[in-house]
Amino acid sequence: MFDSRHIKTFHAVVTAGSYSAAARALGYTQPAITQQMKALERSVGTPLFIRVGRRMRLTEAGEALARHAETILESLTTAQQQMSSLTRLRSGRVRVCAFPSASATLVPEALAGLAAAHPGVRVELLEGEPPDSIHRLVRGECDITLAFTYPGLREQVPDEVVETRLMEDQLTILMPTGHPLARRRAVQLADLTEERWIAGCLRCRTNFLHECAELGFAPDIAFTTDDNLVVQSLVAEGLGVAMMPGLVLSFLRHEKITGRALDPASRRQVSAYVLREHLRVPATALVLDELRAVAARRVGC
Template sequence: MNATRPADPLGSIDSTELRILHTLSVTGSLTATAATLGLSQPAVSQRIKRVETRLAVPLIERSGRGIRLTTAGNILAEHGRTVVSEIDAALAAIDDLRGERAGTLRLVGFPSASATIVPAIMRRLAEEAPEVALQYREAEPPEATEMLRDGEVDCALIFDYEGAAELPAGSAFLPLWREEVHLVVSAARAEGLAGPGVAGAPAVLGDFAAEHWIAGCEKCRGHLLAAAHDSGFEPEIIQETDNVPAMLAMAAAGGAVALVPGLGLAAARTLPDGAAVVQLDPQRHRTIGLISMATANESPQVRLAKRLLAGLDGATWGLAPATE
């Protein structure tokens, strides 16, 4: 006869054990999990074994020299992330009620935001909540959303081309501003265009099908390919850099053109000699916004970030409100 130990339906798992499993799913190591949570490795192993005993199902298994979560372990880790986020948000809300404003706002943003939006946030933070420290990291949107999903940051400034952003499950996106994407060419190339524009005349993207192109980050490259496809051609990309000043200098040198968003131009402050910015017809845009994990009780850090951003004037960098 095959006897199976029934799972204990009451008190099966607590928040610490869920936190352990979620952290293990991120780190892939008992040692790293213990270090992250400030526990000893034996304590982590014992907590996992207790849950396995209560649920009558294995949660981890050997994989080569390391370990990995079983299917059941992954289920608990995934749901544990939501539960832990809710608990952390509730505790943070209670702290906020006590008037405890000290702490750290962990923010990640993309490169052109680092030179424009983020310094403005820092100035407002110094005025409105000087006891809060800003811990800032720079990353393009795909990496930034992963950092948010894994709990490394409280919120992330990202950009989104025409609804192309892939957001983590359980997250919320707050649109802030809308920016225009421009074509950057050499001054000599711009002189051949006629009519009004940002610098020269509006340009039909298809007229540049034969040009060599400079591509930016992964998302910007994807936008370039999509824009070119809409215009009936495949761009010949011969240079790649996510460094906007370098991209502008390359375009100024001639031989290649690039699509550059308005915030990138604002971050560069001035155009290099020999470069020209041309408006596209029809115009293309991208949206800048803040992404955070959606919880019943929004954390004080996320509320603070939203309040600071709401107080910024996007027109300073040529940005329009996202609602326009």
């Protein structure tokens, strides 16, 4: 294995024509140059120079290495510049996998702050619902995963995954604007036992069924869909009511529906998940900090 310092010194000797001239160019002593060249010759297993009178001449191996030395040094310089850009956050790529309502709320605001302060850091957006989005993180398909859990349905994550809690997301009951319960400021789930329901994604649906079972009834689920807009459109047409997270309602609200808080309150936990080793990657840590800041502002509103 070549030592980059030895390659740099070798290139200087070839360019300058002698050990003494290379020593002057690099600010070394001539014995230091000699020792480095002997070490390089030991690593390649053959002499690189022969002395002809008072001049140094390259051997065949020396000529071969000389043809590559400049390219090697240029590649090292390029690599050093790229590493410097990454560590100083002048560049970098972070892959973020998020569930739809986080992709439409937390992520854009975080990326706006990131773009203003660090325009060289690029973020690739992926979409996924938990638990599949957690599995994608473990498989190395993304660097940060945004996912949600419900009380009693906590995410079991491997030891190498670190969870950062971002915010609690309030659940809301959606109903047509003319619904009798729309006059109330808050509703109880027990008041809706006779309603037809539109249910969302699998994890939200599982939590919904769990909450209903806790109250002793099985809801009449008329439709299921992962599309938040479709849920609201079905509610607007009077085809049922729905339980929907507050993040969705912050960016999407059908004019024919009304949202009412649950009493007692029901919430889901929104968290960011990162592989422990990725916390040391500057660009990943920066995106995570931006997501924390955005979530904190939403909680403080």
